Amino acid sequence: MTYCAGILVQDGLVMIADTRTNAGLDDISTFRKLHVFSWPGERTMALATAGNLSLTQSIVSLLHEGIPNPETGEAETLQNAPSMFRAAQLVGRAVRIVRETDGEALREAGLKYDMSLLFGGQIVGQPMRLFMVYSAGNFIECGMDAPFLQIGEHKYGKPILDRAVTFRSHLYDALKVGLISMDSTMRSNLGVGLPIDIIVLRRDAAAPELNRRIEAGEPYFHDLRERWSAALRAAHMAIPRPPYEPTGE
Amino acid sequence: MTYCAGILVQDGLVMIADTRTNAGLDDISTFRKLHVFSWPGERTMALATAGNLSLTQSIVSLLHEGIPNPETGEAETLQNAPSMFRAAQLVGRAVRIVRETDGEALREAGLKYDMSLLFGGQIVGQPMRLFMVYSAGNFIECGMDAPFLQIGEHKYGKPILDRAVTFRSHLYDALKVGLISMDSTMRSNLGVGLPIDIIVLRRDAAAPELNRRIEAGEPYFHDLRERWSAALRAAHMAIPRPPYEPTGE
Numbered sequence: 001m002t003y004c005a006g007i008l009v010q011d012g013l014v015m016i017a018d019t020r021t022n023a024g025l026d027d028i029s030t031f032r033k034l035h036v037f038s039w040p041g042e043r044t045m046a047l048a049t050a051g052n053l054s055l056t057q058s059i060v061s062l063l064h065e066g067i068p069n070p071e072t073g074e075a076e077t078l079q080n081a082p083s084m085f086r087a088a089q090l091v092g093r094a095v096r097i098v099r100e101t102d103g104e105a106l107r108e109a110g111l112k113y114d115m116s117l118l119f120g121g122q123i124v125g126q127p128m129r130l131f132m133v134y135s136a137g138n139f140i141e142c143g144m145d146a147p148f149l150q151i152g153e154h155k156y157g158k159p160i161l162d163r164a165v166t167f168r169s170h171l172y173d174a175l176k177v178g179l180i181s182m183d184s185t186m187r188s189n190l191g192v193g194l195p196i197d198i199i200v201l202r203r204d205a206a207a208p209e210l211n212r213r214i215e216a217g218e219p220y221f222h223d224l225r226e227r228w229s230a231a232l233r234a235a236h237m238a239i240p241r242p243p244y245e246p247t248g249e
Numbered sequence: 250m251t252y253c254a255g256i257l258v259q260d261g262l263v264m265i266a267d268t269r270t271n272a273g274l275d276d277i278s279t280f281r282k283l284h285v286f287s288w289p290g291e292r293t294m295a296l297a298t299a300g301n302l303s304l305t306q307s308i309v310s311l312l313h314e315g316i317p318n319p320e321t322g323e324a325e326t327l328q329n330a331p332s333m334f335r336a337a338q339l340v341g342r343a344v345r346i347v348r349e350t351d352g353e354a355l356r357e358a359g360l361k362y363d364m365s366l367l368f369g370g371q372i373v374g375q376p377m378r379l380f381m382v383y384s385a386g387n388f389i390e391c392g393m394d395a396p397f398l399q400i401g402e403h404k405y406g407k408p409i410l411d412r413a414v415t416f417r418s419h420l421y422d423a424l425k426v427g428l429i430s431m432d433s434t435m436r437s438n439l440g441v442g443l444p445i446d447i448i449v450l451r452r453d454a455a456a457p458e459l460n461r462r463i464e465a466g467e468p469y470f471h472d473l474r475e476r477w478s479a480a481l482r483a484a485h486m487a488i489p490r491p492p493y494e495p496t497g498e
Contacts, residue, residue: 159405163478164481172490172491175491188411212493234480235477235483242425243469
């Protein structure tokens, strides 16, 4: 299992991914799912992956190698894509190429071609954008009304994002709420686990402002988890009990 | 969609169910999913249903009519079941009978035999018990370590139950937390909606203590939703922002 979230606010982009993979409950490993493509001063992009690891790793490798343009034959890469939209299309093409390569054999083995991606970033001088790419290679773009996208085990961590993040949120509040969302998910699904990779891209900055791994025992995240638990406990205890009078039948 | 939760604490049992059904997003209705079977002074049971409405309604009808014992031929009902365990087995048999009747035709129509049930209650002088019945008619019983069971759209409302309910919780705190759980679910899934049916059975009482419908605008539930929102907002705002120093690459 996996949980990744991308949050796009006024001042920039936050992307968060866990690192737990499992082939059955008896085979659990740690793999990086947040991949950063950065050319300082020029462009920074990040890709978070969920789903079958063999597929998503192949997609990342393809993006590093570049994909020949079907018309010109020239290799297209994230570094030479003329816009974030064209870069997202390139990611979608990588998804389709891997589907062509592996999809049929997976189907024969009784497996689905099952993956999804978050892809965000900025080319200097152009808008910062965040996309969710589906397993068919199509994609949607994050808007200002609900300024986040999620992949993987998204339900446990969605309520806090719904309630606490707006496009006008402070960039590091967005990171904080993303970490609370990750905490809620980790508490309910053992398939999502530490360490967590995070990246913060400030809008119009020339390079990632933060590109970091949070390991088990990291003081801030530990404190955040404790504080959030205590605050939730206080919150529900402060609500009065239902005043309903007995009305049995 | 549906969300139902059953919470079994020291002093009794709470069951909560929404009432929204939909056949596509363009066909939304209100149907009762929490069914109470009460013989005051003798036994009280409640059944909450999720899944295909035609199946769950047939199961409820069968339970009202009684099911012939395959050996004796006599009608077995929830009223004459000798224990809650035997009553849960009867519910499981109803599930299997409906599967035999409708399963094949559903499969031919491309539909799954998809439903699940919460079944709880007490026969006077015996233990109070809570079960979750699967679509194969098998069931599990709620224990003291995680004193709740959920069916339907369960993920959005699970974190608060995980955090806030123990077997020693006050009966009406269990109801309150169940309502918070329902609120979280309704906020994230439009397929779960008001009104909400609730029942409270106090352990060893002779009849339901509360058997009530919460309609839109009901003051206590409205207030609970407002307070919970405000408390969550305060909770995440009280947590400091991440102190991480810029570490871009």
